Amino acid sequence: MGWLFLFIAGLSEVVxxxxxxxxxxxxxxxxxxxxxxxxxxxxxxxxxxxxxxxxGTAYAVWTGIGTVGGALVGMFFYGESKDWRRIMFIAMVLTAAIGLKMIA
Incomplete structure (x- = not known):
């Protein structure tokens, strides 16, 4: 249940x-x-x-979900830049969060 709570917490941060x-x-x-x-x-x-x-894992993953989600909302709903470098760094944050889940 902890991972489910964490995922919903990250989405709520985006809200x-x-x-x-x-x-x-x-x-x-x-x-x-x-x-x-x-x-x-x-x-x-x-x-x-x-x-x-x-x-440490919970906070890092929560922050990562919020960071990626906030960036994606900005890109898709508020006309923020969709530059390939921005997308690459968003993917790196997402990869790090997934990596933390895999080792925790």
């Missing part, structure tokens, strides 16, 4: 970051709700995952 971006752009109540709900869910599930997974 929180998206909410943060919405606050900057729209400044409305719905954006604040998305921000708070995303990060609250993310931190709660991360803490649950850390009951069964090593702290």
């Amino acid at each position: 929180g970051v998206t909410g943060m971006n919405l606050i900057v752009k729209n400044k409305n109540a719905m954006a604040v709700i998305v921000f708070i709900t995303g990060f609250l869910t993310s931190f709660l599930l991360l803490s649950q995952a850390m009951l069964t997974l090593p702290m």
Whole structure:
């Protein structure tokens, strides 16, 4: 269950970051709700995952999911750069997270 909690926590972090971006752009109540709900869910599930997974691994994978997810949301929904070098480094972060899962 720890890995499932961690995966959902990472996705929730992406929701929180998206909410943060919405606050900057729209400044409305719905954006604040998305921000708070995303990060609250993310931190709660991360803490649950850390009951069964090593702290360093859990934090690194959670951060990796959030980083990759935030970058992909930016690229696909907010018109951020899709330069091949950016995609290569995103793939490296994803590879590192998968590697941590394989050895933990």
